[in-house]
Amino acid sequence: MTDLAPLNRALLSVSDKTGLVDLAKALAARGVELLSTGGSAKTLREAGLTVKDVSEVTGFPEMMDGRVKTLHPKVHGGLLALRDNDAHVAAMDQHGIGAIDLLVVNLYPFEETVAKGADYETCIENIDIGGPAMIRAAAKNHAFVSVVTDVEDYDALLAELETHGGQTTLGFRQHLAQNAYARTAAYDAAVSTWMAGAIGDQTPRRRAFAGALAQTLRYGENPHQKASFYTDGSNRPGVATAVQHQGKELSYNNINDTDAAFELVSEFLPENGPACAIIKHANPCGVAQGTTLKEAYTKAFDCDRTSAFGGIVALNQPLDAATAEEIVQIFTEVVIAPQASDEARAIFAAKKNLRLLITGGMADPRGGGLTYRQVSGGFLVQDKDTGHVDAADLKVVTKRAPSEQEFTDLLFAWKVAKHVKSNAIVYVKGGATVGVGAGQMSRVDSANIAAIKATRMGEALGLPESPAKGSVVASDAFFPFADGLMEAAAAGATAVIQPGGSMRDDEVIKAADEAGLAMVLTGMRHFRH
Known part of the structure; x- marks a missing residue:
């Protein structure tokens, strides 16, 4: 040759x-x-x-x-x-x-x-x-x-x-x-x-996936792993389409966590008010809505201030100066938002290692597509989880129905639970998470961990009691036994949202009634492995 x-x-x-x-x-x-x-x-x-x-x-x-x-x-x-x-x-x-x-x-x-x-x-x-x-x-x-x-x-x-x-x-x-x-x-x-x-072929005989190199990364999840970032051409607003305005190069883990943060905060439509999600290791350590973006960030931050350090902040509205001033009070890896004011950018400019990503818009939480994951010898392919419920979809199964505020918080908690690694338990009060239990092998442990974190944060904030008291709780899948539900009740939750469908639903519903809890079923689960 x-x-x-x-x-x-x-x-x-x-x-x-x-x-x-x-x-x-x-x-x-x-x-x-x-x-x-x-x-x-x-x-x-x-x-x-x-x-x-x-x-x-x-x-x-x-x-x-x-x-x-x-x-x-x-x-x-x-x-x-x-x-x-x-x-x-x-x-x-x-x-x-x-x-x-x-x-x-x-x-x-x-x-x-x-x-x-x-x-x-x-x-x-x-x-x-x-x-x-x-x-x-x-x-x-x-x-x-x-x-x-x-x-x-x-x-x-x-x-x-x-x-x-x-x-x-x-x-x-x-x-x-x-x-x-x-x-x-x-x-x-x-x-x-x-x-x-x-043509509506959901399981074609062969699947082909392709991407265009966007970035050669310093390393993967760990320094001994080589890695790169490819885009799929879908142009879905998010980390793949965002313009980085400052800060050092994104890492593999940064990209993964930033995607998780932006997908979560996109569940909250901008026209329904400011929302903020703070992510650490692909799990939310705080999510909240507020009357202002600053308030949404502060409420999200107060869910777990310890974990928020070095986290990813995602916003559903343009970053303003007041919110930027709050964010720079601690070390934050990445902030991703649809836009940012000149004043906010100037505030961030003093933090050279803080990455600011501007997407130009929000992702459609109901937009379709496929997700795929490699396993030994092949790929698992599925539809993107675009499942959602509204108040009209909820089935009240307890003697007591949720109050209007509980309904609002239950729907909020359900949106967050969709983005928490299974087994997922999420406590919410007043439009903000107050405790998150993620990725445990037992649902009881997730409920318990979320309650412990809520108690610790309440003490750190100087509150007279755990913020889980008077909260609602979401479970991404059904309670197989009443024990997980009782952990939530012991933490102070007053209302529960969960898919239902367990062989022991009647037992769980009876336990909820005896504890004075209101409970609604969605008929839909949100496993996230």
């Missing part, structure tokens, strides 16, 4: 015209013959460049609305021919096939078309056929051919040509080929995933 390969003839056919003219001019200045198609050829000619249409090379006009233009032996032969194979060279001479040394193609904007919500027919028309076929051909023949699929590689190509006198090295071509195959794989994954959804 040869190392240096000359570049004498290039085929440029791109959907995204960014940087095309500058690249073509640089190639033409090196004496490279330019071939092109359709809109790309028009753009180059308008820039004063000499371009030969692919239709001149093939002897066939573009036809069928451009569906057929590059699917021809004179194109694919020029890309696939082995320059050091006598039989290939003879075939090229016999059939008038000229070698193509560089292919520059970016594909029809299928992902963008889907993201805009286009109809089925429009999406189908934006599936590129000739582009992927040429890319794969050029990538296979990277011993001789360079293939560029990303605008960001234009400068690297020109630098390579400058360094090696108009030639490319094998290592460079291999790198381009790998990028090319990854691009067509991602493109095919996007098409197959979209089509499965479009």
Whole structure:
């Protein structure tokens, strides 16, 4: 396999015209013959460049609305021919096939078309056929051919040509080929995933997942693990789309926790008032609503001030100066919000290690999609948990119905419990969490831990009693026995929200009645493992 390969003839056919003219001019200045198609050829000619249409090379006009233009032996032969194979060279001479040394193609904007919500027919028309076929051909023949699929590689190509006198090295071509195959794989994954959804196939025979590198991380969960961050192109507002305005580079754990924080706070619609979620190790250590963003943050912070140190703060409304002043009183890793005022940014500027992420909007808590997790030998795939309940969905099963305030807090607690690792127990009072028990093997232990944390925080705040007194409690899944419920009652909870569905529901309901608790069932659970 040869190392240096000359570049004498290039085929440029791109959907995204960014940087095309500058690249073509640089190639033409090196004496490279330019071939092109359709809109790309028009753009180059308008820039004063000499371009030969692919239709001149093939002897066939573009036809069928451009569906057929590059699917021809004179194109694919020029890309696939082995320059050091006598039989290939003879075939090229016999059939008038000229070698193509560089292919520059970016594909029809299928992902963008889907993201805009286009109809089925429009999406189908934006599936590129000739582009992927040429890319794969050029990538296979990277011993001789360079293939560029990303605008960001234009400068690297020109630098390579400058360094090696108009030639490319094998290592460079291999790198381009790998990028090319990854691009067509991602493109095919996007098409197959979209089509499965479009035709209602919930369990397609094969699943393909793809992403674009957003960041090479310093390390993973631990320093000995390598890691990187990829985006999936969905453009869901959150950590993947946010603009970082200050602070050092995000770590693997930062990204994971920030995503958890923003997804949780997005449960609370901005029009329903300010809300704040503080996350530590992917679990909430405080969530609250308030009349102001500052009040929401303070109430969330007061749930567990110890755990909030070094945590992630997510807000559902633009960060203002008053809230920023409160946040900088302790060390915080990341703050993520839809926007931030200039005054708030100025306050944060003094905290060089504090990352500020601006998303430009909130995530839709009911927006669909898939989640997937690797297991040994495969992947688990499921729908995103978009389940929700309103007051009308709740079934009162105890003699006493919740009061209006209890109903409000129960729905709040249920939204939070959805984002707490199972087994999840959440105590809420006055629109704020006052105790969170997460990730325990026993629901009783979760109830007990949440109560202990509430008592400790009450003492730290100088309260006359635990803030769990007079609270409501949410359980992400049913109580299999009455013991977990009794732990909550002992902590001072007065009302309970849980899915129901246990074989011992009657026993649990009876225990609630005997304790004077109000209890409602959702008929829906929120396991989060």
